[in-house]
Amino acid sequence: MRFSRMINVVGVHTEGELNEVITGGVLDVPGRTMFDKMRWLQTEGDDLRKFLLHEPRGKVTQCVNLVLPPTVPEADAGFVIMESDYYVPMSGSNTICTVTALLETGILPMTEPVTRITLEAPGGLVRVEAACRNGKCESVTFTNLPSFVFALDCPVEVEGLGTVMVDVAYGGMIYAMTDAGKLGFRLDPSEARDLVDTGEKIKRAAAKQVPAVHPENPEIHTINQTLWASPLQEIGGQKTARNAVIVSPGRIDRSPCGTGTCARLAIMHARGQIKAGERFIHKSIIDTTFIGAVLSTTQLGGKPAVTCSITGRAWITAFHQYVLDPSDPLPTGYRLSDTWPNS
Numbered sequence: 001m002r003f004s005r006m007i008n009v010v011g012v013h014t015e016g017e018l019n020e021v022i023t024g025g026v027l028d029v030p031g032r033t034m035f036d037k038m039r040w041l042q043t044e045g046d047d048l049r050k051f052l053l054h055e056p057r058g059k060v061t062q063c064v065n066l067v068l069p070p071t072v073p074e075a076d077a078g079f080v081i082m083e084s085d086y087y088v089p090m091s092g093s094n095t096i097c098t099v100t101a102l103l104e105t106g107i108l109p110m111t112e113p114v115t116r117i118t119l120e121a122p123g124g125l126v127r128v129e130a131a132c133r134n135g136k137c138e139s140v141t142f143t144n145l146p147s148f149v150f151a152l153d154c155p156v157e158v159e160g161l162g163t164v165m166v167d168v169a170y171g172g173m174i175y176a177m178t179d180a181g182k183l184g185f186r187l188d189p190s191e192a193r194d195l196v197d198t199g200e201k202i203k204r205a206a207a208k209q210v211p212a213v214h215p216e217n218p219e220i221h222t223i224n225q226t227l228w229a230s231p232l233q234e235i236g237g238q239k240t241a242r243n244a245v246i247v248s249p250g251r252i253d254r255s256p257c258g259t260g261t262c263a264r265l266a267i268m269h270a271r272g273q274i275k276a277g278e279r280f281i282h283k284s285i286i287d288t289t290f291i292g293a294v295l296s297t298t299q300l301g302g303k304p305a306v307t308c309s310i311t312g313r314a315w316i317t318a319f320h321q322y323v324l325d326p327s328d329p330l331p332t333g334y335r336l337s338d339t340w341p342n343s
């Protein structure tokens with residue numbers, strides 16, 4: 001049998017969120033920077049993303065990362081993040097899964113007790129410290145790209161809901177964050193379907209009504225995730241909260257969401273709820289945890305910003321070899337609205 005595509009993929013989940021990692025079958029893609037490579041995939045090479053994420057090979061509740069040679073000398077590896085609807089400049093859960101796959105399969109050397117590497121994400125360089133023991137990457141801490149607030153207390157008119165107040169911030173993707181309690185949600189797993197439907201409505205309205213353009217890269221624009229926030233609490237002396245991020249086309253991030261956590265930290269910092277040097281425990285809807293921290297304050301295109309770190313754990317679940325039989329009539333798969341909302 002001759003295959004027209006053979007892709008090696010490591011299955012990895014971080015705190016419940018499946019973000020697979022392509023480790024073989026694609027040599028490189030055109031582009032001078034990782035952002036260019038992301039753009040090339042989006043415009044010329046999107047069949048790879050569809051092949052892996054769409055059915056019958058993929059499903060709506062996953063992402064996939066393409067590991068590539070870095071384009072700058074200080075990076076150890078590059079990666080392009082592919083989600084169900086978007087290519088994104090940065091993602092926390094995808095970073096943690098990619099680091100775990102790179103170290104646990106020996107693509108990059110593991111040093112115990114701490115491995116330090118630099119990854120080149122499309123949005124910029126990401127410094128990583130992985131805690132490693134007996135060949136296992138026990139946790140990954142990365143320093144995210146600068147996070148900042150676009151707007152606080154912004155009224156958004158949402159059909160069927162009236163006025164909903166949102167805070168808008170960037171943590172690697174652009175978030176509309178809203179108080180779950182005000183719309184009657186406790187962020188209980190039983191609310192998942194409703195959180196998605198209502199969260200998508202809020203996102204669509206906020207994206208139209210609140211313009212948001214990254215001050216240094218105008219190609220990064222428009223709110224594309226909703227973050228349902230539970231109130232900030234002090235538990236055992238630690239600032240703690242729950243959240244649920246609605247990822248397009250309509251599903252909940254199973255992890256506590258790294259870029260969402262950083263967007264929330266930027267909002268908390270702007271509101272005086274957290275200082276540089278403080279930690280924040282962020283819980284997912286399935287009760288898994290990322291530890292966030294505000295490391296320092298900075299400026300981005302004249303805006304105040306914060307540099308944050310995220311710590312999380314990941315586990316390899318599978319090694320897949322996906323192939324394309326040249327006679328397969330569905331090389332880029334399909335989406336059906338029973339499990340792919342808004343398709």
Ligand SMILES: O=C(O)C1NCC[C@@H]1O
Nearest residue numbers: 091092093253257258259
């Ligand atoms: O951790 C994050 O940043 C994300 N998890 C899935 C969707 C977002 O990219």
